[in-house]
Amino acid sequence: MTNYLIRRFFQMTLVVIAASMAIYFILWLAPGGPLDELKMAGAGGRANQGFTEEQIARISEYLGLHRGPFWGYTAWLTGEDWFDSIGREELQTSSCRAVETTCSRGVIRGDFGISWNVARGSPVADVLLSRLRNTMILMISATVISLVIAIPIGIFSAVRQYSRLDYVVTTFSFFGTAMPVFWFGLMMIILFGGNQSPLYKAFGFPYLPTGNVILVRPALEGSFLALINAKPGSWVDIAVHAILPTVVLSLLYMAGWSRFMRTAMLEVLRQDYVRTARAKGLKERVVIMKHAMRNGLIPLITIVVFQIPGIFGGATITETVFNWPGMGFLYVYALAANDYPVAMAFLFISAVLVVIASLLGDILYTIVDPRIRLG
């Protein structure tokens, strides 16, 4: 087992480094980038509005874009403070050359660099951390709720195959997997959110907030938040804001997972040992709960384990629709704004988490099913 873990660890490191290298090189080679807008601004030829060549070169040196993909990646990974000790000072960013302490120390030593655009000047790690709490609130609630509901529904649906409940569940999961998240989110906002929602206008139904994570001004008349007199910034406030996005996310997860659970249970219920258990005279409930369900849950391990990178990465689309300031939203924003350090950090951490989740899944499989041997 230790051998396997060591081997696996080396493979994981290799994969993460290869992935980050590939991403970095593609960032470099792709058209567009933070300098493009500046160059375009200067292309008009109007001396007082554009940027001259020297200014662009200066900005390029400040951002570290002057040193080409190979050295740029090396600087990102291992830091650039050692460049002057090997005599390649020109490869450092201008701020590094000027003030020693502003040199980036590289991802290996835990320094993800400075954001270029999203939060100009702030360390990327701070930017990511500020969003992490919001994403975790959303994702953990959605995951827990979905698991709690999807597993029993899937089991029930498999045990009572072809019944009306089964039919409802399969239709629901079909609809759920075909449903575009953003459309569903928008529909929910229109129905339940804001004081223009038809439910509020027709019935005075208290409406839910349509976006953001906390109130930015006192709650309006007729809203749910006014009803419960929530204090802006409190946990109650956050919880009410989280209702709509969590419901949207949970319903979609539930659709996929309940179907998955149903398939897994159907597979298990056809096995010989279930038939034996029934033949032994065990009560049906014991057969299902004690024998079938445990084996049916095994494939679900993969799903749950791969939620780990999801909990970090957030539900990008849901966050965008609900204006929920989380990691996914940050990533989209960073890509749109050509903020390379933030995008690289996000992708790097995602890749690391996926690789760890995959290893965790494999280890859990051996624990849960003694017939599986690793390596």
Added chain:
Amino acid sequence: MAIAQLDSETLSTIKEESWFVIVGRRFIRHKLAVVGMVIILIFILTAIFANVLAPFDPYKQNLAPSYSNPSAEHLLGTDELGRDVFSRLLYAARISMFVTVLVNFVAETIGVFVGAISGYFGKWVDAVIQRAVEFLLTLPTLPLLLFFSAMLRGMTIPGLPDEWSKAIIISLVLIAFGWLGSTRLVRGMVLSLREQEFVQAARALGASDWKIITNHMIPNSLAPVIVNLTLGLGGTIVLEAALSFLGFGITPPVPTWGNMLQNVQERMWQQPWLAFYPGLCIFLTSLSFNYIGDGLRDALDPRLKL
């Protein structure tokens, strides 16, 4: 007692049913799958004949009647730049269907061939290909798709009109990740198929490796691939719409169902149909593909466990 006569003439004149007829008959039993096919056919026809059916030019901006309600003239109203929503919806069908069909057919074909080669030749070919596939699968998909489409969103293909060049670029991005699923499927099937006796027989008869792959391995692995294809069609349409919605896929003014939902949030309550109809089209198309896939799965091989 009369003994039934084994008349060889009678036996040989029983009409053989082709595989397509058998599969087709089993498929028709699924009412929902048939409904799905009808809906997809309607969308495809709409896409092809969009320029005939659309009352207005989807790009024509007319700021005066912007955000107008549905009327006899503008069936579904106008959007924020005064463009007719109904016409944009029809033209969007074109791009969305084109991208979906192109991506899935090309990706499945690539996947089938790579998987067959990987499974048939085994040893180091298999090892290299599988490590590459695992590497690509390890990377987080949506962030990378966003990343690639963000990087490439400025590019155009010279010589093609704007909308087709954007469609092809986003298709290339989606294909780059789409071929992984069918590779594993086909590789698994080929690994078991190549041990069977008919392969030995074919080799004994002098068939080359390539012939065995194309005439025996691939046709026999097609059933799960077809199902995967239809499910992929359903998934890609939502994926392309998601990318366009976030601003990275196909950018305005080219209409796709996804980017028609982009600026909708400003006037969500005054003009909710702006949000409703494009999403409804995406949803119906995806649902229909899913039902077709389900029907096909049962029609092709009821024992398939997918």
